[in-house]
Amino acid sequence: QSQELSEAQIDYHAALQALVENGTRMVCTGRMHTDRICRFESLCYSTEAEEFVYFHSNSSVMLPNLGSRRFQPALLDLSSVEDHNTQYFNFVELPAAALKFMPKPVFVPDVALIANRFNPDNLMHVFHDDLLPLYYTMQQFSDLDLEARLFFMEGWSEGVHFDLYKLLSNKQPLLREELKTLGRLLCFTKSYVGLSKITTWYQYGFVQPQGPKANILVSGNEIRQFTKFMMQKLNISLEESSSEEYIVVFSRTINRLILNEAELILALAQEFQMKTISVSLEEHSFSDIVRLISNASMLVSMHGAQLVMSLFLPRGATVVELFPYAINPEHYTPYKTLATLPGMDLQYIAWQNTDKEDTVTYPDRPWDQGGIAHLDKAEQERIIKSTEVPRHLCCRNPEWLFRAYQDTKVNIPSLIHVIRQAVKTKPGPKKQKWSGSLYPGKVRDAKCQASVQGTSEAKLAVSWQIPWNLRYLKVREVKYEVWIQEQGENTYMPYILSHQNHTFSENIKPFTIYLVWIRCIFNKNLLGPFADVLLCST
Ligand code: UDP
Numbered sequence: 001q002s003q004e005l006s007e008a009q010i011d012y013h014a015a016l017q018a019l020v021e022n023g024t025r026m027v028c029t030g031r032m033h034t035d036r037i038c039r040f041e042s043l044c045y046s047t048e049a050e051e052f053v054y055f056h057s058n059s060s061v062m063l064p065n066l067g068s069r070r071f072q073p074a075l076l077d078l079s080s081v082e083d084h085n086t087q088y089f090n091f092v093e094l095p096a097a098a099l100k101f102m103p104k105p106v107f108v109p110d111v112a113l114i115a116n117r118f119n120p121d122n123l124m125h126v127f128h129d130d131l132l133p134l135y136y137t138m139q140q141f142s143d144l145d146l147e148a149r150l151f152f153m154e155g156w157s158e159g160v161h162f163d164l165y166k167l168l169s170n171k172q173p174l175l176r177e178e179l180k181t182l183g184r185l186l187c188f189t190k191s192y193v194g195l196s197k198i199t200t201w202y203q204y205g206f207v208q209p210q211g212p213k214a215n216i217l218v219s220g221n222e223i224r225q226f227t228k229f230m231m232q233k234l235n236i237s238l239e240e241s242s243s244e245e246y247i248v249v250f251s252r253t254i255n256r257l258i259l260n261e262a263e264l265i266l267a268l269a270q271e272f273q274m275k276t277i278s279v280s281l282e283e284h285s286f287s288d289i290v291r292l293i294s295n296a297s298m299l300v301s302m303h304g305a306q307l308v309m310s311l312f313l314p315r316g317a318t319v320v321e322l323f324p325y326a327i328n329p330e331h332y333t334p335y336k337t338l339a340t341l342p343g344m345d346l347q348y349i350a351w352q353n354t355d356k357e358d359t360v361t362y363p364d365r366p367w368d369q370g371g372i373a374h375l376d377k378a379e380q381e382r383i384i385k386s387t388e389v390p391r392h393l394c395c396r397n398p399e400w401l402f403r404a405y406q407d408t409k410v411n412i413p414s415l416i417h418v419i420r421q422a423v424k425t426k427p428g429p430k431k432q433k434w435s436g437s438l439y440p441g442k443v444r445d446a447k448c449q450a451s452v453q454g455t456s457e458a459k460l461a462v463s464w465q466i467p468w469n470l471r472y473l474k475v476r477e478v479k480y481e482v483w484i485q486e487q488g489e490n491t492y493m494p495y496i497l498s499h500q501n502h503t504f505s506e507n508i509k510p511f512t513i514y515l516v517w518i519r520c521i522f523n524k525n526l527l528g529p530f531a532d533v534l535l536c537s538t
Helices: 014-024 068-069 097-099 125-139 162-167 221-234 263-270 286-293 305-314 334-339 377-383 400-406 414-422 469-471
Strands: 024-028 035-048 053-057 061-063 089-095 103-117 151-152 183-192 246-250 275-277 298-302 317-323 347-352 442-453 457-465 478-486 491-498 499-503 513-522 533-538
Touching: 014 097, 014 103, 014 183, 089 097, 103 125, 125 162, 125 221, 125 305, 125 334, 221 305, 246 263, 246 286, 246 305, 263 275, 263 414, 275 286, 275 414, 286 305, 298 305, 305 317, 305 334, 317 334, 317 414, 334 347, 347 414, 377 400, 377 469, 442 513, 442 533, 457 478, 457 513, 457 533, 491 499
Parallel strands: 024 061, 053 089, 103 151, 103 183, 246 275, 246 298, 298 317, 317 347
Antiparallel strands: 024 035, 035 053, 035 183, 442 457, 457 499, 478 491, 478 513, 513 533
8 A cells, every 4th residue: 555645544445345335425515516515434545447437336425416517517617716617626426336347446534625725836726716715615624624635636736836735734634646656546545626716806707708706705904814824834934023114126037027127116216215135036036026025115017917916915915916918907906806805905006108119029039928920910910009908808919919918117216106196105014903893783673763844744753773793893983874755656765863762743544454573784885784674654
């Protein structure tokens, strides 16, 4: 049996007997393949067939039991990228009795998390698609602790950022290729398959042009819990006391260059009276970059995956993203979306080169570095003349790649002007104050009393008690919203009130039933839930 898996010894014969008798047991969460994560006992994997195997026995369980819908299009997404057809998970089925004729299973004793990395060579993808989803999938299931083992099934080699994946658990992650060395039939004692998408904020444009996800569910708090974990694992302490403020310019050294970087650094230092340093993935260790960024007042960088490192900026810091000529910053917003997540507390500024004189293009490079020489002449000319890349789908649009891989001479006065419009005084980290916002509970004990004056006039006196949680909170401003709706009507009259009672007389008719809806509002925009509707008859 393999070295790698032998740390926790298991009783081989007992394990084999359990597999033969119990078969595979699967219970999943999620209603669709796009939000499903499955927990398995005795899920197997044939390294020859490169297929997962589900063994049926009298005791096996398969929930959901989808029948052939399991292939429409798949049981679940193996990566955190939604519904991508290269990232589907499924298994083939066999009766447990077939095990008699198969290679002897090798058991994986560790609790396993089985998933695909989406693009492990690109830092944005590493954090957004893999590390954050892996971390929060592990948070979701308590047996996925630091002793769990990650299995990456996408088929890539380790990649340049593999050290980051290693931080998530104490065990070495295993790649699909490595499984072959362990045996012909691997059986995972306990495993989870799939990744939580709850932390992702961006869709890359596979079905519609790229942009923020429609329903973002993550806030700066969860992002920062994750970065805190990563920094602990990297042995980086948050230096609260360090007094010197500075700006980081994150440069690229291979392509999409800032051509006048020295001039830019000097100008920033002068304008903001701050030390300004430059870092790059090629010249600095990942830890050093995190250490520097986690205390920086401002991060300035060309659009590109390295900007995902603003995850590590302190609250109150400023992100300045530079866009090459003809690239509309509004159309490419992974880093803007990140910086402006609620509770990230970062200030985001985009600058675009609008001067053709200041751009250097590379039409003769290979297509994947933005070359356009392979296109027909008319198309090349159209692209070269165009002043803005039209919205497009991922990932091979030649006009986009051509513009994305330009080098830029940054127009310093124009950049400083844009930054100055947003950052009036000194940029810099805020003292870490908790800025979480709490919502009111329902108002309580709502009552109404009607009085009728004559045949055409009536009054409705409504009163209620404060939400229960308000007793324990300091809230700057407490208001109540009351809707009065005549029964059977679609419209209602809304009121914003400061007190816990009010007598309504406008448009109140005698001998009518009114529905009264009341909710509490903290600080103008924190809307609580409506209390149960109050029925009032005049
Ligand atoms: N990269 C870099 N320096 C360079 C070019 C690329 O550090 O000069 C990094 C980049 O941050 C990303 C990876 O290499 O992590 C792939 O870059 P690419 O240009 O393909 O993607 P993009 O940055 O546009 O997302």
